[in-house]
Amino acid sequence: MQLGLARLWNAYGVGPKAVIGHSVGEIAAAVTAGAMSVADGARLICRRSRLLRQAEGKGAMVMVGLPFEEAAGRLAGRTDLVAAISSAPGSTVLSGDVAAVEAVLNEWPAEGIVARRVASDVAFHSPHMEPLAVELAAATADLAFGAPRIPMYTTVLADPRSTPVLDSAYWAANLRDPVRLAAATQAAAQDGYRAFLEISPHPVVAHSITETIEEAGFEDVFVGTSLRRNQPERSTLLAAVGLAHCHGVEVDWSRLQPSGDLADLPPYAWQHRRHWRDASAGDDENRGHDVHSHTLLGAGTSLAGSRSRLWRTSLEDANRPYPGSHALNGVEIVPAAVLVNTFLHAVAGADGAVPVLTDVEMMHPLMTAERRQIQIVHEPPAIRLAARTPAGPGEPEPAWLVHVTASVAAPGDAAARSNGAVQGNGAARGKGAAHDHAAAHGNGVAAGRAPALPDVLPEAGTTGLTPSTPASCTGAWPRSASPRRASNGRSRRCWAEKEYYAPQSAPDTRTTRTRMTDRQVTGRRRAGRPSRRR
Template sequence: GGQWVGMARQLMAEEQVFREVIERCDAAARRYVDWSIKRQLEAAPESEDFILDRIDVIQPVLTAVSIAYAERLRAAGVMPSAVIGHSMGEVAAAHVAGIIDLDRTMQIICRRSALMRSAAGKGAMALVDLSSKDTQLRLVGREGRVTIAVNNSPRSCVISGDPDAVQAVVAELSGEGIFCRLVKVDVASHSHQMEPLATALEEELVGLAPAEGVVPVYSTVLGRRADDAEFGAAYWGSNLRHPVQFADAVTRLLADGVSVFVECGPHPVLLPSIQQTGKAAGVEKVVTISTGDRDEPEYAAFLKAVGGLWTCGVAVDWASINAPAAFVQLPLYPWQRDHHWIEAAERTRGEVGQRRGALNSVIPGAKESYAASEHIYVRGWTDAPATAAHPREWLLLADRQGVAQSLAGLMSNAGMTCRVASGDPTEETFAGLGVVDLRGIDAPDLTDDVYGLLQLVRSANAKSAVWAVTRHAQAVEPGEYAGIDIASSALWGLSAALITEHGDVWKGCVDLDPEASVDAAAKALLDHLLMGQQADVALRGDRRLQPRLRPMQTSAEAAFCFRTDASYLITGGLGAVGLATARWMVEQGARRLVVFGRTPLPERRLWRGSDLTSVAAVKGLEAMGASVTYVAIDVGDEAAVADWLASH
């Protein structure tokens, strides 16, 4: 549990104590396996020697990582009052307690996991959101095929056994709305399938002599504090075969005054169960801390754990955390300093010491809510203003649809000089001209073409003016979104930057009316070019439109209304946000709600007198006039959700 590719790498690289423990575990394990713990932690998943996904590899590796975390905490002055292990974690716990030396520790975990690999593919396990007592009643008649393997907390357990038997229990409980899901393993740990393996393990460990420990161990095989002498060969057979009594052992720890729990591993998996057990035991405050977290840098997660322990009153040797660093003589490089700060404007003399009235007023948004039109702006199109005409000589970079040829004819008839060119332009062909690039009407690489054209204009130092022409690259009206030219649309985003950076030559994009004929499009384009305006413009009919931001218009008629004859599904509907949403929906007219949640509710006949907040929430929605169907289901279980939807 909790393993992830890349775990322990940062700590091995940066923490000497951690690295040395991993190396010692690696050396001890080499007597029993033909692979390296350290190498598996460093190997990439695509490498040929990566086998970390095998059960006989991951268990010894996790044991080594757990021991390394515990020893690094000890080096920081953190000494445990007791230790506890979960299933295979008991091997590391016994070593940390001083009961088993490192060689025997690696022998136990390597042989245990190798035996379990021989049973791979023959079993299954599932998490059940019921107490072990309630779950045991559901297994009556299935003895010898499926059993309770793990008692994690008063409200959840794990079953294990033959695949078909486990799947049948999962289907039965899911059908009753009880959360349960298969665990992604194919070995039936702590079940009848482990009996021959447990016997074999005991035989291999004959002669194991536990030492006198330095820290008490609370056994999850026995559910209590164990004597050091009990950790002989027979114990490790029981550890493999018997159920994990984690909840019982944690309860005894709490009763003995332990209230701070540290999970030594690369990612927390047991902390929620500890919190649930503490709550059931009536312990007011239980602190749970993890040394690792796959979503955080490893060293930062470890420091966070040490800091958490310190805030709980645990003594920490900070010198081992913040080791003295070597001083370096600076500067090491003769910097050539240039000043790049913008000088601050000189304040007016009268401003000094004056109170700012704006700082004393209440922010309007704290008192009232404004309409969306006062805060939200959307892109719209407005008519572009006309400017003075500037006749010039023209170069048209031709398209294949004929717009350039039609435009050239119109320019010639108006007495203007015009040339039509195809292919890439050169500096000699357009210096000093008004250049209209129409290749984007039918070319998919318009952005590259136009930017290359600008580079040529800049390098030639020419006094040219450049337009790029697209067709249906913009949707001016809602109905124009269908068939829009996405490739050409990208140029419009670039154009805003080009106007700023190359304003002396870039005049903007012109989008032709997709409904206009070739000749009509050419005529509208000519009218725009003769105005000499620098702006992105869309030509639609006889209008020239520019994109502008404007307040979003809202309408009371557009308000959403819930149907009274429809059912609405809310996931997490009894959480704070989900419940607020459900109440709002009922207020807006919804009358039938289906609420998904992970925690089962009692049968309705037992609701009278119930003090559960979830029951009260459902009753409150029904009092508002809604019909509420609650389903205990995990929305992350795709198969379970699909089955429920198919049956309803």
């Protein structure tokens, strides 16, 4: 079987550079290495097998999870059980009397030592083999043996690299002495061999070889097999050949495919869809908002046949139109100042007239964690800001969620200016502590004409203003509100924020930039209904 499998590998162009034989497999290794003829190898194996009939049923073998030297030390001085096979650095096969093997199976696991029975009723490589070894040496004296033509790592001698004299005495020792597989495998790896193939009808030593190589610290070593029990022979062998080729073993493809050659893998089936967006010259319809403007006003356009206007943009963390961070409970949201500033800039008159917002209602916080499409729609006198997440491929368009609504007061509407409305200077007017504080410090909000609407909010470094302490920079969310729910059923309270800045030259003086609280901005206010102040 082993010689036949070796010839099959040869037929596919895979030839050995060196050989290692395990126990009786060393006969096939010697034939493969050219140390003896196939006929003499067959005679040797037949005479060996005939002698083993005398030992059938008289012995047993067990594999234990101990290094060979440690196992041999535990059994020192005993003849009923010996260390027989050094399979791997941590695995040894013991061989001897049936009773001694049973004792190991029953007692050693209690000490934490793995012990597994080996399917054999012959105590190979133990004192049981001594009378048979003498007979085998005599029975093979007439066979012709030579020197291997390729390196042969011996598993009988103490030095695996020594050149064995393959005479009858050697084969007698092969039957009686321990098998030093781990030492031979490690020597081959140290000599540079990086591919090992087990020639057998089912893997027996491949695992031990892998364990030995890994324990020795070698990397990128391939350990292959030939066939597997209960698997189709042809397909299994071809798969083994292909696996060996993938790990660098040379294969003669002309023998596998005489009429063809290796073909290139097909290329990727590119869809050739263009993803680059070309901006049209002079086309501002898809222009987004300016991140430095403190607004969400993108490209604006008018609607045919009406006074309505529409601004579109997209919002995400990367293009937040305000500096720093504005997070509530760890969720980044757009400040109310930016939303109000967006409305004020949207409805600002071309003649410089200061807009006044009334009925400002902020229903849902606008988060920036994921990309959102934004629309600001001005249908005089109403204005609203709505958002939605973009639809994925093949998904229906999601509905728009309105976040903020307001009304634009008509020019000269004194009632609106005195009833909690938001003027173009970005401050809230009306009764309350914030209004009284602003009036007391003369910031031009409580009385007189408001200053013109600035294009952008001033930077602290250029105005002489510095942020106040965290204690005076507070949010005006209702206690029951959260980033996910800004209102609760009957009471839809507005959410806003205070941003106080104190002049560096006057620590006790605080001016207000875009100041709104839930006391100053009504939650629901409709025509004909008085506002309810909280």
